[in-house]
Amino acid sequence: MKKTQNELPEKDGALKSSLVTPMQRRVFLRYAGASAAAATLLFTTTSCDDDDDNGPMDPMAVDLGSGDTGILNYAYALEQLEAAFYTEVVTRSLSLFSQTEQQIMQDLKGHEGIHRDFLKAALGSAAIPDLEVNFSSINFNDKNSVLTTARTFEDLGVAAYNGAGKLLEDAGFLTLAGKIVSVEARHAAVIRDLISNGTFSDTADANGLDPAMMPADVLNAASAFITTKINANNLPK
């Protein structure tokens, strides 16, 4: 059985009902999952199969946690990064853009901001702390630098959610992730078209499928922009 540390909080204001129910369902799914789970119930009484035996980690690293909570924290980390980026763009780069483009940047700041704040509220006391970002490689006075960074973040976000869907155990959380990922894909398409019109879906492969990436690869790609060390070792695999 998976460890239950870092489960979603049982009490935290408005979210209590929404988050407690999925948690119970998750516990229940461990029972119902398959014969393997049943076998574990039969033969295992005390020992738990730890997920987090992946060697030494920086003790100061932020632990995303395990199970669905871990995946939601993973999404929260990415949304923190995106929100921080567009906040900078709106503060420092708006004059580089046409009026229509400025509206787009304002909308992206708003969307990523509400994704971040929503996930933080949903996670309650299980939410990871604020991450420290590092945007030193981005020239906020250069339109191309801003747009290519935006493209990187949006395409990465899409691939991240696409890869994380299967790691979620609760159908409600899967739908929530679905509600967010298609908006990230809309962002990615619009940003791509601003860079070069018609490239909105050039990410798709020969089967017409967008990329999907696993958390370790996504966090590796994002690590150049995040100063805070993140421990993703306990995420579902």
Next chain:
Amino acid sequence: MNIFRIIEDIEKVDPEVYNRIDSRRSVFKSFGSMGKKAALAAIPVALGAVFNKAYGQSAGTVVEVLNFALKLEYLERNFYAGGLAANGLIPAGAARTAIETIQMHEAQHVDILIATIQSLNGTPISEPTFDFGKNFADWNTNYQTFLTLAQAFEDTGVRAYKGQAGNLMSNDTVLQAALQIHSVEARHAAHIRRMRDNKGWIEGAAENSNVPAGAAPVYAGEDNVSQGGINDVKTVGAGYSAAIATGAFDEPLTKEQVAQIVSLFE
């Protein structure tokens, strides 16, 4: 282990557990007819089977969802093919290139869905016949009508896949592929919306998407601000406008809602 204790535990979170497994009662009877030791040994496998059937999604469910998606992909593929074949409908240059790109993806989606259904030993639906002119007589003579329908189809596609994700959770490979199609549909939707001078995202219900009243079902519920148990997501953080709160979350459609939309073209 006490199997009935487990079911009691499950009952605490799912009061309907007994109803779900009622039809499988023969399984429990067969425990009784076995020797005690044999019954106990059989429990892990038998229990998994019982619950998989009661709660899990059979391959049949997954195939059903994939066939539902296949119908939508046929609709989109054939619609764009028809538009591209209509003389003088789509302006040469960026517009035509974009429609060609989208048509290519929809054709690829048709192919991969057929292959996936077959790999699950399912039978793909045969290609449906659509009547795009049934309610939109100028669909292939009026470029604006064509683009409006394209937007409606793409936004419907995004919502349709989103609504079925939960029904694919039993098969990680299929679920991920569906999500990988889903985000491509969203990219298409954003581009078509921008070709019509709309925002790439959906703010509120139909009123901001520049569609005729008949297309309202495509955007029904997109004005939802209740997310993940938060009654009003506008209130998180420092607060957000309704436009941001609805634009930031796309909403699912049920199979029935999608079928109603598709029926306008068949």
